[in-house]
Amino acid sequence: MSSPELDVVEFLLTAAIYTGNRDLDERDLPPRYRQVFWKDGAVERPLTTTTNTIAAATGVERPWEAISGLMFTDRDDFSGKIEFTDRGMAESWFLERISADALVENPTLAYAFGDRFDEVDYEAARETNRPIHADRVWIDSLLEEMFDEDEEEMLDLVEIRAPEEIKITLDDLVLTADQENEIHKIVKAIEHRDYLAEIGLREIGKLLFVGPPGTGKTSVARALAQDLDLPFVEVKLSMITSQYLGETAKNVDKTFEIAKRLSPCILFMDEFDFVAKTRASDEHAAIKRAVNTLLKSIDEISLIQDDVLLIGATNHPDQLDAAAWRRFDEIVNFPKPDAGMRSDILRIVTRRMEVEGFDPDALAEETEGLTGSDLRLVLREAVLDALTEERTTLTQADLMEAIAGFEERDNLKNMDMIEGDPDVLIAGGSDGHDHDH
Ligand SMILES: Nc1ncnc2c1ncn2[C@@H]1O[C@H](COP(=O)(O)OP(=O)(O)O)[C@@H](O)[C@H]1O
Ligand SMILES: [Mg+2]
Structure with missing residues (x-):
């Protein structure tokens, strides 16, 4: 369970523990934290916790607003530093709210608090944390x-x-x-x-x-x-x-x-x-x-x-x-995808979209010979076409149409421009669909 409040406290606590303990090195810091303090080939101590560094490390845009309701934090208006006024209280507050997972992904915390959770092993957390390189x-x-x-x-x-x-x-x-x-x-x-x-x-x-x-x-x-x-x-x-x-x-x-x-x-x-x-x-x-x-x-x-x-x-x-x-x-x-794969690819590329009457298997039937990349292009065309009609919901028919359009484009691409039927090269000279070749 993550929340801006919890994220900021985790960061403050990690920074305090890391700054105070020379046994810890950059491998003990989650990558998103240490990148903020990486300078000239090392993580610089102390890890100074200001609005800027906290925002960069946690992604919380207004870190002080996120935690100003807590009794154990304080901001120095002059330096912009945000720190704990009562570290013990901060630790208890934090440990009551987190699960072992949080420590597994943060070796510094695993080092400090690992003994309170059966599932947490400091060495293992350090090992799985991405190396600095x-x-x-x-x-x-x-x-x-x-x-x-x-x-x-x-x-x-x-x-x-x-x-x-x-x-x-x-x-x-x-x-x-x-x-x-x-x-x-x-x-x-x-x-x-x-x-x-x-x-x-x-x-x-x-x-x-x-x-x-x-x-x-x-x-x-x-x-x-x-x-x-x-x-x-x-x-x-x-x-x-x-x-x-x-x-x-x-x-x-x-x-x-x-x-x-x-x-x-x-x-x-x-x-x-x-x-x-x-x-x-x-x-x-x-x-x-x-x-x-x-x-x-x-x-x-x-x-x-x-x-x-x-x-x-x-x-x-x-x-x-x-x-x-x-x-x-x-x-x-890497062969061209078969019908089953095409259907799965279409499911994946439409994952975050709404498609009325979506039937990927039927679309797969119509797209023999198309690659994953082609299928992405088909989808892009369908999305853009729908947008020209101010629609953000697609239909199965939109996709079918985009497939037909794609094949037409493919034909044009493969056409011999000199010996090809001059008709199809002229706008309006052909409907573009059924010309044989
Ligand atoms: N099997 C597949 N599953 C999902 N997406 C695919 C698949 N094959 C290709 N794509 C998509 O098509 C696009 C181009 O693929 P790419 O990896 O550049 O192909 P290649 O290197 O073989 O030319 C990428 O956006 C990729 O995600
Ligand atoms: Mg490639």
Whole structure:
């Protein structure tokens, strides 16, 4: 049971305990608290509790208003500090109102009060709390340390997301049984990597996601990072060619260095087919060198030794050569969704919407060949169309219409613009629906 009042008191209490106890370090603070006090590579003591810091840490907009009814708090009008006048009273008030869950998510409180709850174990709370290196503030300080300003082009090649910034979760995605199975395996492997190292099993932790665009490859990789609380390092391989050539191999090296320094993390390489393409073509020598560096770095990195999970993705498996395939120990197929999956995807994307007469199975019947991404587009069109009529409630008919519209657009996209029927290229020249082709 959380309330603004309780949230603010929890924060004040945590700050007071943390400030007074040097045994505690940043791993003992919930991420949303410590980011407010992170400065020059450390959490600065004392944790000063002002309107600003409390609002930033708790999300409560008017913290003083939230707690001014309590007898044990006071605000210094001059400094803006909000503190307890009677800490003992604050503790009793707080402990009467919380359950063990609150302490499990706040190691500092678990440290101070864990002995009052059977279910709470300080070490376990500390262990499950996200490590500081997954926080945005830490990632930023690392990048600042690793790169000068004139190395900005490096940051076009990689994009790093903290798990807290990833909005998509595995619950938002409809997976095939095979995908679920692979994800489950890799989650277990990450959990037990000490054991795997012990028994000498190292050939694990390199996945290749294969499938047409829009089937969820990027989304699953990100959701995995979110689920496992790991930083997500995304490399856009096609950016290698747009780099200053002399620097590309060095930048590839640096990418792997970033991943190792951020570990445990996920290193995601989109457009992996790019690798094979450059090897086959007569690209510039510097680019070939960069790609060879890349392949070598992939060989050397390991989930077991470096705590880096490597995920490659490609829309064009046919373009991969043996050298590329060989580097992955699991291939995960991302097919276009079947009717059952399409129906589930439609249920998920309409989760927060009202649709009159909603029949996802009927819609699934009409959307053979569409991907998850296509289905999202269909829904977007339906929503926008309804809005033009000032409606925020959709109907099944709206969705059917959007599907027809999508297919029409798809036809246009695939049409040969030169040899195509000139009629359909002219507004009003066709109704756009039943022209054969
Ligand atoms: N199986 C799926 N379940 C739910 N949403 C999906 C699925 N596949 C794709 N999407 C949605 O389609 C969009 C594009 O997916 P994305 O992960 O970028 O595909 P890819 O990387 O394979 O091209 C995302 O918004 C994603 O949520
Ligand atoms: Mg993608």
